[in-house]
Amino acid sequence: MAVKLFDLGFMSWKDSQLVYHALARLGIEAVVVQRTRDCYVSLGLFNSPQELDLAYLRSRGIPYFRREIGGGIVLLDREQLFYHVVVHRSAEHTPVKTDTFYRKFLSPVIATYRELGLKARYKPANDLVVDGRKISGNGAGLIGDCKVLSGSILFDFNHALMSRVLRLPGETFRARAEELMRERLTTLREQLGEFSPQEVKQALVGNFEELFGELEEASITPEIAREMRRLEKKYLSQEWLNMPGRAARELKIAEGCYLAFASLGEVEIIAERNEGRLRWVRATRRGERMPALEERLLGEEASYEKILNILTESLEYSQDVEEAARAIAGGN
Amino acid sequence: MELKAEQVLKVGEYEFPLDRLYYRGRNAHIWVKREGEAVLLGIDAFLAESAGYLNYISVTAEELTRGEAFANIESAKFVSKLYSPVSGRVVEVNSEVMENPRLVNQSPYEAWIVKVKPRSEAELGHEELLGESEAIAAWIEEEIARLEEE
Numbered sequence: 137m138a139v140k141l142f143d144l145g146f147m148s149w150k151d152s153q154l155v156y157h158a159l160a161r162l163g164i165e166a167v168v169v170q171r172t173r174d175c176y177v178s179l180g181l182f183n184s185p186q187e188l189d190l191a192y193l194r195s196r197g198i199p200y201f202r203r204e205i206g207g208g209i210v211l212l213d214r215e216q217l218f219y220h221v222v223v224h225r226s227a228e229h230t231p232v233k234t235d236t237f238y239r240k241f242l243s244p245v246i247a248t249y250r251e252l253g254l255k256a257r258y259k260p261a262n263d264l265v266v267d268g269r270k271i272s273g274n275g276a277g278l279i280g281d282c283k284v285l286s287g288s289i290l291f292d293f294n295h296a297l298m299s300r301v302l303r304l305p306g307e308t309f310r311a312r313a314e315e316l317m318r319e320r321l322t323t324l325r326e327q328l329g330e331f332s333p334q335e336v337k338q339a340l341v342g343n344f345e346e347l348f349g350e351l352e353e354a355s356i357t358p359e360i361a362r363e364m365r366r367l368e369k370k371y372l373s374q375e376w377l378n379m380p381g382r383a384a385r386e387l388k389i390a391e392g393c394y395l396a397f398a399s400l401g402e403v404e405i406i407a408e409r410n411e412g413r414l415r416w417v418r419a420t421r422r423g424e425r426m427p428a429l430e431e432r433l434l435g436e437e438a439s440y441e442k443i444l445n446i447l448t449e450s451l452e453y454s455q456d457v458e459e460a461a462r463a464i465a466g467g468n
Numbered sequence: 469m470e471l472k473a474e475q476v477l478k479v480g481e482y483e484f485p486l487d488r489l490y491y492r493g494r495n496a497h498i499w500v501k502r503e504g505e506a507v508l509l510g511i512d513a514f515l516a517e518s519a520g521y522l523n524y525i526s527v528t529a530e531e532l533t534r535g536e537a538f539a540n541i542e543s544a545k546f547v548s549k550l551y552s553p554v555s556g557r558v559v560e561v562n563s564e565v566m567e568n569p570r571l572v573n574q575s576p577y578e579a580w581i582v583k584v585k586p587r588s589e590a591e592l593g594h595e596e597l598l599g600e601s602e603a604i605a606a607w608i609e610e611e612i613a614r615l616e617e618e
Contacts, residue, residue, distance in 0.1 A: 382524055
């Protein structure tokens with residue numbers, strides 16, 4: 137049976153998420169292309185709402201959604217083209233290995249960027265980058281018996297708002313987070329200036345047809361609409377939205393780029409870890425900069441032992457120093 | 469296929485200790501090992517490798533139903549589900565694995581996820597639980613062939 141194409145134009149924020157959850161639950165293999173009318177925040181299944189500045193979101197009337205698939209927190213708005221790929225987990229065209237799954241179903245997105253003249257490439261786990269800068273983020277997972285890939289082509293991006301909706305440890309951290317997002321994320325607007333969203337969508341659909349063969353045009357049937365409304369009760373319930381998630385120890389900007397925070401009482405350290413090295417450091421004691429410590433940390437390999445040595449030599453040893461070294465080094 | 473002296477079946481690069489059963493229903497790749505009146509459930513080597521490094525596991529059910537999801541796992545921003553081979557009640561969750569899910573990748577047959585009291589002995593006797601080396605090998609060879617086609 138042919139994979140269906142749902143070209144849905146603009147949808148409400150919640151329907152833009154509910155639609156692919158419903159298709160997957162109903163076992164309908166599909167490529168969905170659409171945009172959202174409203175600005176909202178989408179959490180991965182394991183994110184915690186504690187990572188969001190909920191008071192700010194409320195004050196701005198920005199809702200949030202917890203999707204049933206992976207990936208991190210994303211800010212979504214009308215300046216993005218969403219694509220959702222829904223395939224049965226046991227279908228011949230569905231790879232078993234996660235890495236192969238991403239490579240296969242992101243290839244039409246890469247081809248689309250290339251048609252637009254951008255040298256996009258895949259960066260594991262699931263980023264697409266142009267000249268080292270992220271231009272598309274993706275999440276995926278199993279819903280019912282279907283594997284789902286969900287991502288977006290960024291026409292434009294509100295970096296300031298993205299850094300604002302997150303609950304971050306202070307304004308210095310927030311300012312650096314915004315700077316880093318501008319540095320590490322790019323958009324079609326920035327790369328191309330002028331472009332036609334309609335042509336981008338047509339190119340994307342054409343490239344998915346290269347992969348799947350001709351897609352069968354489809355629209356939301358009463359059965360799909362019923363499933364969306366049924367799922368809405370679950371996904372918008374307080375129990376689902378407020379489900380506890382993993383404790384966020386750092387802010388991920390893009391693959392390989394993290395902003396970490398460590399507090400040792402009077403001393404606070406913000407460190408940017410980039411491809412395994414500390415590329416930017418801000419250390420303060422009671423708000424006063426600590427240039428000697430910053431200099432020692434800057435450029436250092438982000439290994440727990442090395443950072444622990446520096447902190448132990450620069451500050452009085454305590455349990456907090458070990459925890460700080462672990463926070464700054466992250467998983468390295 | 470090779471059966472080693474210590475009763476570990478090797479199929480391709482994957483090992484399957486024969487002191488336990490393997491659930492092929494829903495292609496779950498969950499192993500089941502008896503421990504007194506309870507059983508331990510974990511992920512087999514094939515799933516541990518094909519999923520990639522696990523970043524997170526959460527157990528989502530206390531009462532398990534055979535063939536239904538009992539946990540979510542995340543690796544490489546992909547959230548997948550683990551399906552239970554038995555109906556029964558979770559009596560213990562391995563907190564060490566919850567803290568450090570990568571233990572599953574490092575030692576899939578040591579890093580059990582939940583301990584379950586099966587509803588009845590019959591839960592361990594259904595046809596989708598494989599214990600014979602020939603049956604396990606035939607299934608895994610099919611799975612490897614799928615991987616190679618990718």
